[in-house]
Amino acid sequence: MYKALKARLFQGHRTGRFPAVAPTLPDHFQGRPQLQAGPCPKDCSACEDICPTKAVKVSANGPQIDTGRCLFCGKCAAVCPRQAIAFGPEYRLAAFTREQLVAGASAAAWAPPTAGNVQCRDFCGQSLKIRQVSAGGCAACELDFNVLGTLAWDMGRFGIQVVASPRHADCILVTGPVTRNMLLALRKTHDAMPRPAWVIACGACAISGGVFTDSPETHGGLEAIFKPDLYIPGCPPHPTTILEGLLRLMGRS
Amino acid sequence: MNMDTTFLTLPNGAAAPIAELPVLPFADFRAQLIQAVTQNGLRVSSFFATPASNRPGDFELIAVLADDRAHLLRLAASRVSKSYLALSADCPAFHWFEREIAEVTGLICENHPWPKPIRFTQPTTGAAGVLPGVTDYLRIADEAAHEVAVGPVHAGVIEPGHFRFQCLGEEVIFLEISLGYQHRGIEKMLVGGPDVRSAQLIECAAGDTSIASAWCYARLQAALSPACQASPAAELWRGIALELERSANHTGDLGALAGDVAFLPTQSFCGRIRGEYLNMTAALCGNRFGRGYVLPGGLRYLADNKKIADLQTWRKRVHADLTNALDLLFDTPSVLDRFENTGVLAPADAAAVGIVGVAGRASGLNNDIRLSHPYGPYTDRPLSLCAEGAGDVLARAMVRRRELDASNQWLNEALNAGTELSADEQASALSSHHSPAGGLAPSMIAVSLQEAWRGELCHVALTDSHGRFRHYKIVDPSFHNWYGLALALRGEQISHFPICNKSFNLSYCGHDL
Incomplete structure (x- = not known):
């Protein structure tokens, strides 16, 4: 008992102060793309050609990036001859519609959308019970969602809790591109939830199939199965990105 | 012979x-x-x-x-x-x-003793579709026996898999593990490569093993293309990233083991400390799992001496926190009582079925690829072998604890070596291979092994006459070890399953591919 108390004193209080204090992100953090307007050189499609997930499109007004497909690997930025692509420090990536995920060259700074599902906000503003379902991912999204339960993040502070049974859940948070072998289990989990039931797509795979889009073994993400109420881009999303998205869904930021 | x-x-x-x-x-x-x-x-x-x-x-x-x-x-x-x-x-x-x-x-x-699918992939022949987990299971023909089915969706935040226990009362007579729910078809998608998505597919085979996977792939490409040779400086930094990956995962596992025996202090401490190691990886490349850091031919980013000094200080502080958390865990009799003699995988069984990595070393198998098939920075900077012999949960926990100390010491030396590199040597570590390397040697077979944090990771590639992948085979350590977990459960109480499972902590996606 004394040893445990001594260790507790040694370890100290370590819960981060987000959202009151902005997170400390690493130097090379790849956040929301910052895109330069203006026409690209004729016939240049270097960014499109190198993208592993066809997330980049060259438009008349420069490149566009669909952050729902993007793996944030940064290869497009490295090959762009006019350096029109950069991945900035903006970690607030979550959005409520598929269209909001598409980043284009714009004079206005990105303002994370706040108008989410009103019913969800009213129901779950103080308490969000989540059933996580892993449907074919690489487990990185699961791991970085799981850390929100550790004392470093302590999402319980905001009334967010992971529950074991779908019967106790307000929403499911799905990771992975939805493999053929997980489709039935995913549907059954969703069916077992009391209504209303909300859906969160966490990570590029769940949103669009990610790097597995073309695989016949997967369904290319959640879109075709359930319409998500919250999209959290990333491969995997940073824990702050996930938590910030959940808080916005709850209308708490 | x-x-x-x-x-x-x-x-x-x-x-x-x-x-x-x-x-x-x-x-x-x-x-x-x-x-x-x-x-x-x-x-x-x-x-x-x-x-x-x-x-x-x-x-x-x-x-x-x-x-x-x-x-x-x-x-x-x-x-x-x-x-x-x-x-x-x-x-x-x-x-x-x-x-x-x-x-x-x-x-x-x-004459295969138990010929059943391991992933329940859909037949390519057009035959009727298969349903995952729907197959014959070994059953005990006795009214006193009962069957417990768990999964694919588990109670926590964890990947899907199906476990079928045959029990007499509390005792597990036999456990069968049925996987395949995470099957994404990675190996098939790699055929015809390397292409723009190959490296990302490899990193996503098992997300917690991204560094080991990317390095395994980079070394395989180096064997097939002179353009993909990496400098010793690049290999040193790859080793640093791999030991950080190992440290993060071992720390997380020990915390989770503490949680499974309801010892909350170490569970809480380790949950936080694991994140510190991930953040150190992010300091190298921006991503907590090291995505995109290891490229064919070298690295995505270099670290200057200021960053190396910061990492050294950070590492020392974190290791002190970790030592404190683990001393407490291994000094608590109620924890040791639960760990000891639980989930024993006998050395002879481990050897017979080919168990690798942490679980193998816990069962007395002296096998660590960093020592038996040394590569890159491990060639002239070997680590000590951390093997136990009892094959129980305690042994698997002890192997992890000792490996954390060994990795810490290795990281100390490797980071010091990093500061002694000349500017030219540092610069040689950088790779510009953002695009697929291409131009691999035609009609070759290449093999690359890594000691990933769970154990041996093996990549084999066959190239066609145009230097494209004709076949790409990945064997994740979990492929070898899932059966070891099934063996460890025999004769065990079913209530010990979570702690036994955690002591192996195998990858579903790495197995299912």
Whole structure:
């Protein structure tokens, strides 16, 4: 008992102060793309050609990036001859519609959308019970969602809790591109939830199939199965990105 | 047996023309492989079938055996069609590989003791679809027995898999583990590469093993293309990233083990400390899992001396926190009581079925690829082997604890070595291979092994006449070890399943691919 108390004193209080204090992100953090307007050189499609997930499109007004497909690997930025692509420090990536995920060259700074599902906000503003379902991912999204339960993040502070049974859940948070072998289990989990039931797509795979889009073994993400109420881009999303998205869904930021 | 004439012999991370791979008559092939594994102590690193290039409907079986004492890999092949006499009947180390071969190719492995699919992939022949987990399970014909089915969706935030326990009261007589829910078809998607998504697919085979996977792939490409050779400085930094990956995962596992016996202090401390190691990885490359850091030919980013000094300070502080958390765990009798003699995997069983990595070393198998098939920075900077012998949960926890100390010491030395690199050496570590390397040597077979944090990771690639991947085979450590968990549960209380499972902490996606 004394040893445990001594260790507790040694370890100290370590819960981060987000959202009151902005997170400390690493130097090379790849956040929301910052895109330069203006026409690209004729016939240049270097960014499109190198993208592993066809997330980049060259438009008349420069490149566009669909952050729902993007793996944030940064290869497009490295090959762009006019350096029109950069991945900035903006970690607030979550959005409520598929269209909001598409980043284009714009004079206005990105303002994370706040108008989410009103019913969800009213129901779950103080308490969000989540059933996580892993449907074919690489487990990185699961791991970085799981850390929100550790004392470093302590999402319980905001009334967010992971529950074991779908019967106790307000929403499911799905990771992975939805493999053929997980489709039935995913549907059954969703069916077992009391209504209303909300859906969160966490990570590029769940949103669009990610790097597995073309695989016949997967369904290319959640879109075709359930319409998500919250999209959290990333491969995997940073824990702050996930938590910030959940808080916005709850209308708490 | 003369190993050098029967087999093609390669060091770790090397390639040879496919024409040099001996194609043995099947009876010889079978006898030689069984003898090598059961009598000479070689291990099965990979065993797979690829369509024979000149005879439609025929397959070439290719075996990669690890000769740990000679620090070499032994390869052989044989041609089969329709069916062959399973090696598993005489050598259990092949059993999971042969179930995979039968599922992927439709070949019949005669006399296989338990011929069932391992991933429930949909048949390519147009036959009726299969349902994952729907298969015959071993059942006890006794009214007193009962069956417990768990999954695919589990209670926590964890990947899907199905567990079927046959119990008498509280005692588990037999456990079968049925996987495949995470199958994404990675190996098939790699055929025809390298292309723009190959590196990302490899990193996503198992997300918690991104560094080991990317490095395994980079070394395999280096064996096939001079343009992809990495400098010693690049290899040093890859090693640093891999030891950070190992430290993060071992720390997380020990915390989770503490949680499973309701010892909350260490669970809480380790949950936080694991994140520190991930953040150190992010300091190198921006991503907590090291995505995109290891590229063919080198690294994405360099670290300057200021960053290295920061990492050193950070590492020391975190290791002090970790030592405090683990001293408390291993000094608590109620924890040790739960860990000791729980989930025993006997050394003989571990050797017979080919267990690798942490679980293997906990059962007395002195096998660590960093030592037995050294590569990159481990060649002149070896780590100490951390092996135990009891094969219980405690032994698996102790191996992790000792490896955390060994990695910490290694990181200290490697980071110091990082500061001593000249500017030119540092710069040589950078790779500009954002695009696929291409131009791989044609008609070759290449093998690359890594000691990922769970254990041996093996990549084998065959290139076609244009230098494109004709076949890409990944064997994740979990592929070897899931059966070890099933064995460890025999005779155990079913309530001990969570702690036994956590002590192995295997990857579903790494197995399912």
